[in-house]
Amino acid sequence: MTTSPLRVLIHGGGIGGLTLATALAGRGHQVDVAELRAELDALGVGIIQPSNALHVMRELGVLEDCLAAGFEWEVLTICDPAGATLAKIPQPRMGDVPSNNGIPRPALAKVLGAAATAAGARIRFATTISELHEDAAGVEVALSDGSTGCYDLVVGFDGIGSPLRARLHGERFTPEYTGFANWRVTLPRDPEVVGVLMSAGRQNAKALLTPITDELMYLGAVFAEAADFRPDPLRAHEQLAERLDGFGGPIAAALAQVTDPAAVVYSRISQVAVEEPWHVGRLVLAGDAAHASTPHLAQGAAMAVEDALVLAQSLDAHPDLAGALAAWEERRRPRAMWVQALSRAILKQETGGATTPAEDELLKVGIPGAAHVLVRPY
Incomplete structure (x- = not known):
């Protein structure tokens, strides 16, 4: 086992950073989390926790808290643009945890923040x-609050725009805008929406409904958007309706409830891959800082929490820090990069882009097959 306790600074108090803080502090390490925000007021609407992410939550001891705060579901429903059901696809489980859980991002931040603090981590x-x-x-x-400290390990869970990555690699690995963006809005849950409902329409548009509590769901939609486009603050709901013109059934019913432009959350879809080692000496990049993918497999946060738990396990298993970090990356890189590669291939397929022979092989797995791959041990 790596000499304990280690002094660890985690740069970023998002999903991955708080997972690592909980896992390490619970093992007796001294953990500080440097979080840029003034509080854990997670941005966005909701998030899907697939079975492999829920397996990590169980290892942290917060699975029941996540399920209580969210909406557990088992079946993915595929519809045509008019709303007619084309397929209902049962989702696989990793061990004895549920297939999926939809949860509001602020609720997940609260669960993980409480767990990290209870384990002994300090969030700054x-x-x-x-x-x-x-x-x-x-x-x-040296931290921006004027404090200083000496750490055995510094981990950057600081997102796709990672300042720590820029310190390590300059501008060599920067986010690449894919040309597509997410539109999302939280709504009262339709009682018929008991799992993710996905529909594809004209012009490569895709919309989905995701339950996140007994009372709430979110409407999400992906469209091609210019790099400099931003919704009009006064008519974002109307712009979303224009893009979803032609969708019927549950998507249209949900859209009819969107009347407040301020409720619409817009985010560009970008990706980044650090092609050099994710650790340099005592500095580590993890989660989106190392391997941000498009959201087509709903695995971005799952890969981050897997990174976190596996790092804690590697520190348990190896007597020296360098060996632990090398073992961690050897275990994590193939799986995380597979998710990124397949997500990118699906984006190209859905938008009519040219795919490589390697991507064509990946696409044979598809979204349903990927779910079965990713419930294998990480």
């Missing part, structure tokens, strides 16, 4: 790294 809000310097003794870090 409105704080980021100002300076760092690594030597044989560790990493000397």
Whole structure:
């Protein structure tokens, strides 16, 4: 086992960072989390926790909290644009945890923040790294709140725009805009929506309904958008309706409830892949900082929490830090990059883009097949 307790700084208090904080603090390590936001007010609407992510939540001891705060579901429904059901696809389970759980992002942040704090981690809000310097003794870090500290390990769970990645690699690995964007809005749950309902329409448009509590669901839609496009704050709901013109059934019924432009959440879909090692000395990149993928497999957050738990397990299993980090990356890179590659291939397929022979092979797996791959041990 790696010498314990380690002094660990986690840069970023999102889903992956809080998972790692919980896992490490629960093992007796000294953990600080530097979070840029003033509180854990997670942005966005809801998120899907597939079975492999729920397996991590069980390992942390927060599975029941996640299920209580969300909406457990088992079947993916595929509809045509008019709303007629084309297929109902049961989703696989990893071990004895549910197939999926939809949960509001703020609720998940609350669950993970409470778990990290209870485990002994310290969350420093409105704080980021100002300076760092690594030597044989560790990493000397100056934080923006004026404090300093020496850490054995610094982990960047700081997102697709990762400042730590920029410190390590400059501009060599920067987010690539895919040309598509997500539109999402939270609505009262239709009693008939008991799992994700997905529908594809004209011009490569895709819409879905995802239950996130007994009372709530979100309407999500993906469209091609110019890089400089931003919704009009006064008519974002109307712009969304224009893009969903031609959809019927449950999608149209949900859209009819969208009357407030401020309720519409817009985010561009970008991706990034760090093609060099994810760890340099005592500095580590994880989650979206290392391998942000498009959302086509709903696995971005799942890959982040797997990264976190496997890192904690690797520190358990190896007597030295360098060996633990090498083992962690050897275990994580193939799986995370497979998710990214298949997600990218699906995006190309859905938008009529040219695919490579390797991507054509991946596409034979498809979304339903990927779910079965990803419930195998991580």
